[in-house]
Structures are given as structure tokens and as C-alpha cells.
Amino acid sequence: DGGITQSPKYLFRKEGQNVTLSCEQNLNHDAMYWYRQDPGQGLRLIYYSQIVNDFQKGDIAEGYSVSREKKESFPLTVTSAQKNPTAFYLCASTNGPSKNIQYFGAGTRLSVL
Amino acid sequence: KQEVTQIPAALSVPEGENLVLNCSFTDSAIYNLQWFRQDPGKGLTSLLLIQSSQREQTSGRLNASLDKSSGRSTLYIAASQPGDSATYLCAVPIYNQGGKLIFGQGTELSVKP
Numbered sequence: 001d002g003g004i005t006q007s008p009k010y011l012f013r014k015e016g017q018n019v020t021l022s023c024e025q026n027l028n029h030d031a032m033y034w035y036r037q038d039p040g041q042g043l044r045l046i047y048y049s050q051i052v053n054d055f056q057k058g059d060i061a062e063g064y065s066v067s068r069e070k071k072e073s074f075p076l077t078v079t080s081a082q083k084n085p086t087a088f089y090l091c092a093s094t095n096g097p098s099k100n101i102q103y104f105g106a107g108t109r110l111s112v113l
Numbered sequence: 114k115q116e117v118t119q120i121p122a123a124l125s126v127p128e129g130e131n132l133v134l135n136c137s138f139t140d141s142a143i144y145n146l147q148w149f150r151q152d153p154g155k156g157l158t159s160l161l162l163i164q165s166s167q168r169e170q171t172s173g174r175l176n177a178s179l180d181k182s183s184g185r186s187t188l189y190i191a192a193s194q195p196g197d198s199a200t201y202l203c204a205v206p207i208y209n210q211g212g213k214l215i216f217g218q219g220t221e222l223s224v225k226p
Contacts, residue, residue, distance in 0.1 A: 006156075031212060042218050043202075048211045056211060090156055094212060101147065102206075102214060104157040 003027065006091050006105035012113050013078065013085060021076045021108045023091035030095060032074040033102070036060060037088040046089075049074055078110065086112050115140045119203060119217035126193055127225050134188040134220045136203035141181045147214070148177050148188050149202045157202065161188070193224045 004025045013019045025032065034046040045058030049068040063082025068074055074093075078085045088109050094102045116139045126132050136146070145164045149157040161177040163170045163186065170177045176189040190197060200221045204214040 033211075033213065035214075040218075043204075043214070043216045045210075045213045048213055050211050058210075058213060088154075092157075092214075096212075101159050101162050102204075102212075103159060104149075106156040107154075109154070 004091055004093055004103055004105035006089075006108050008108060009106070011108055011110045013110060014113050016080045018077055018079050019110070021078070021089055021091075021110070023074045023076065023105060025072050025074075025091075025093045025103075027093060027103065028071070028095070029093035029103075030071070031093060032068070033092040034058075034064075034066065034074070034076045035090045035092065037090060037107075043090065046076065085110055115143075115205060115207060115215045117203060117205060117215050117217040119201075119220050121220060122218065123221040123223070125223040125225065128193060128195060130193050130224075131189070131191050132193055132222075134190070134201050134222070136186040136188070136217055138184045138186075138205055138215075141184050143181065143205045144208060145206065146177075146179055146186050147204050147206075148175075148186075149204065151200045151202060151219070153200075160201075190222075193222075195224050195226050198222055198224050 007022045031050045033048045035043040037043045047066045049055035065077045091105045092102045118137045147162045148160045161170045163179040174191040179186045200219045202219045204216045206212045
């Protein structure tokens with residue numbers, strides 16, 4: 001079954017802690033994205049990667065970090081520098097950023113303890 | 114700067130009605146427009162993608178149209194069902210930013226039995 005898998009579904013962060021959200025795809029897509037969704041603010045881009053070992057900041061990258069060591073994996077770390085991390089995080093991928101469908105994972109809901 | 118707007122923010126209809134959801138965008142130089150469905154607490158499911166060269170795209174009871182010159186797209190849902198209740202989002206990619214999607218705020222649809 002092809003698709004995007006995000007884990008965990010729910011995540012809790014203590015103050016001062018870094019947490020990592022996993023995103024794996026078996027669609028053989030080159031481009032991957034992380035979006036953050038907040039009520040009333042829609043979806044906003046955190047980071048994106050168009051190829052292995054390369055990634056770019058999106059609109060709200062502060063307090064987040066990513067890596068792209070493998071084509072199928074694009075983990076997102078929410079660092080302690082992110083002061084308001086509570087949100088729904090969505091990972092997406094596509095094989096033709098401006099022409100093709102972007103597919104999304106089921107999301108990870110992050111809350112602060 | 115591309116901005117995407119969806120009206121109305123919420124819509125409630127009785128089962129069986131045909132309905133139209135609206136999406137407008139400020140920059141007509143788009144490559145495509147994508148419609149998504151999001152159920153509460155879930156990820157985004159792609160419904161339809163219309164390329165800039167197309168006027169319409171159909172999938173089952175769904176029909177999406179695109180008018181680039183006026184900066185508008187509509188999603189037509191025929192013979193609505195309670196299972197259609199969800200939030201519907203439209204989005205356009207930004208080519209020089211890795212194909213990141215600019216989303217509207219969404220229309221929350223409720224179909225009453």
C-alpha cells in the first residue's frame with residue numbers, strides 16, 4: 001500500500017525538550033514538505049526538501065529543524081526554541097511540485113505538558 | 114503575493130442538495146489548483162487537481178472548475194450525503210518556493226440527514 005506514514009499520532013512535549021516527528025513515504029517522491037495547522041490560521045509551511053541531502057526553510061521555520069538523509073524519510077524536530085509548539089503537523093510529498101498532486105499523511109498532534 | 118480565499122467558511126445543507134464551494138486566488142499565474150477534504154483530526158485527502166490548461170475536472174459526484182482569468186475555482190458536489198460532511202480546502206502551488214501550497218481557510222460542510 002503506497003502512502004505517507006506519520007508517527008506518532010499524538011505527542012506530548014515537556015518544557016525544554018526536543019521532540020521528533022517521523023514522516024516516511026513509499027511513493028518514490030522527490031519532494032517532501034512539513035506543514036503546521038492551527039485553528040483559524042490554516043496550513044503554513046515549515047520546511048521543504050526537493051532532493052536528498054537538501055532542504056529549505058518555509059514560512060515559519062524558527063524553532064524547527066529537519067534532515068533528509070534518505071529519499072523516503074523527512075523527520076521534523078521541534079526544538080525547545082519553539083515556544084508555541086501545540087498544533088497539528090502534516091507531512092506531504094509529491095513527484096512534481098508544480099504539476100502533480102501533493103499527498104498528505106494522517107498528521108501528528110503535538111501538545112505541551 | 115498569492116492569497117487564497119474560500120467562501121463561505123461554513124455551510125449546512127439537507128441531504129440530497131447540490132452545492133457549490135468557492136475558492137478565489139489573487140495571482141492568476143498558477144500551475145494548477147488542488148481541492149482537498151479534511152475530516153476532523155485527520156490528514157488531507159486529495160479530491161481533484163486541475164491543471165492551469167484545464168477548465169474542469171470530474172470525479173464521481175464531484176466537479177471542479179477553474180477560471181484563471183477571474184481567479185476563481187468552484188467545487189460542485191452533486192446529491193450531497195451525510196458522509197460528505199468535512200472541511201474542504203483549496204490550494205495552489207508556488208513554483209519558485211519548491212511547490213509549496215498556499216491554502217484557503219477552508220469551508221466546513223455539514224450535510225444533515
